[in-house]
Amino acid sequence: MTRLLYGLCGEDRARRFSPHVWKVEMALAHKGLDCRVVPLGFTDIPKVEGGATKMVPYLIDGDQAVVDSFAIAQYLDATYPDRPTLFAGEGGRATARFVEAFSQTVLHPAITRMILLDIHDRLGPEDRAYFRKSREAAFGKSLEDVAAAAPAERAAFADKLNPLRYLLKKQPFIGGETPLFADYIVFGALQWARIVSPQPLLEPDDAVSGWFERCLDLHDGLGRAIPSAGTAEAA
Structure with missing residues (x-):
């Protein structure tokens, strides 16, 4: 059986960057489940499986x-209970919901404002046109105007991670001694920025940076399979 995961990429099909797809890639690896990632541009998504979805990640697992x-994470835990858990029970699931809310309302908006123009610049022509039109409508201003505020947003970003920084003084992962899906939620957000933007979000001596490096090393270095934007541009 070929398990398929549809994910988002730019003009370079090898550099998949969606934070939500990265959560699922890490979750599948955590469960020890093989998967073929199918890269898509923004304008390819409506064509998937005959129009089956309007968004990614989209997982096909058998039927x-x-x-x-x-x-998807809940499906994987329910369908493969004999493999390592992603939630460690209902309490872990509820905690992951809180972490998701923190990521979606605090981290994602800040990261979006910092890397919006970087995302645009990595897309193919058709996707660039779609992305500019849809995001400028959402922000009510040009991508360039949003990007002009990126330095101030970047300067304020470290403080947004203080809750995670405080937690990591007590344990190596959000999940405790080992990672859970809650870790992959925040990892996906930071991996998104790492792959798209050459400007680092974290200082090397930051406890969050240490945690992120540990996450990059998980599952035989799955997160490192795609070089950072800064490394790729320097090569």
Whole structure:
């Protein structure tokens, strides 16, 4: 059986960057499940499986199709209970919901404002046109105007991670001694920025940076399979 995961990429099909797809890639590796990632541009998504989805990640596992990263993680834990857990029970699931809310309302908006123009610049022509039109409508201003505020946003970003920084003084992962899906939620957000933007978000001596490096090393270095934007541009 070939398990398929549809994910988002730019003009370079090898550099998949969606934070939500990265959550699922890490979750599948955590469960020890093989998967073929199918890269898509923004404008390719409506064509997937005859128009089966309007968003990614979209997982096809045998005769099951699941959309949305959290729903996929729940599906994986329910379907493969004999493999390492992603939630460690209902308490872990509830904690992951809180972490998702923190990521979606605090981290993602800040990161979006910092890397919006970087995302645009990595897309193919058709996707660039779609991205500019849709994001400028959402922000009510040009991508360049949003990007002009990126330095101030970057300067304020470290403080947004204080809750995670405080936690990591007590344990190596959000999940405790070993990672859980809650770790992959925040990892996906930071991996998104790492792959798209050459400007680092974290200082090397930051406790969050140490945690992120540990996450990059997980599952035989799955997160490092795609070099950072800064490394790729220097090569």
